[in-house]
Amino acid sequence: MPGSSFSASLAELNTGAACIGGKGIIDPVLSLGAKSGYVFAYTPPAGGDALNDSYTQTAIPATVGTTGQRSFFSDQTVVIRCQLTGATPTVANPPLQ
Numbered sequence: 001m002p003g004s005s006f007s008a009s010l011a012e013l014n015t016g017a018a019c020i021g022g023k024g025i026i027d028p029v030l031s032l033g034a035k036s037g038y039v040f041a042y043t044p045p046a047g048g049d050a051l052n053d054s055y056t057q058t059a060i061p062a063t064v065g066t067t068g069q070r071s072f073f074s075d076q077t078v079v080i081r082c083q084l085t086g087a088t089p090t091v092a093n094p095p096l097q
Contacts, residue, residue, distance in 0.1 A: 005052045005053065006044065006052045006053070006054070006055045006076065007042070007044070007052070007055070008044050008052055009042060009044070010026070010030075010031055010033060010040060010041075010042035010057075011031045011032070013025040013026045013031060013042075014026050014027070014028050014030075014031030015031070034062065036067075037061060037062050037063070037066075037067025037068050038059045038060065038061055038062065038067065038068055039059070039060050039061075039062050040057070040058070040059050041057070041058045041060075042055060042056075042057050043055060043056045043057075053076070054075065054076045055075060055076055056073065056074070056075045056091075057073070057074045057075070058071065058072065058073050058088065058089055059071060059072040060072075060086065060088060060089070061086050064085070064086035065086070068086065069084070069085075069086055070082050070083065070084055070086060071083045071085075071086050071087060071088065071089045072089055072096075073089035073090055073091065073093055075091060079095045080095065080096045081093040081094060081095050081096070082094065082095075082096050
């Protein structure tokens with residue numbers, strides 16, 4: 001999304017620290033990085049890109065086969081991608097259908 005500016009961290013989507021109008025966008029528990037048996041990781045652009053014009057987000061089962069089987073990936077394209085084995089997902093994985 002050209003011209004967009006994304007959060008610098010997952011927690012910021014809850015606290016609104018640097019996001020204009022961004023307070024409370026996500027659940028406070030999720031903003032800590034884990035919820036419902038999944039571990040969430042949000043990564044802003046490498047190199048401290050001040051524009052924050054990209055990001056990656058993953059959700060991986062805390063215990064594959066127990067808390068979940070599939071893992072998920074998304075980025076600024078807002079396409080959710082799925083890894084069926086619970087391994088770390090990437091942009092190369094197929095989108096959810």
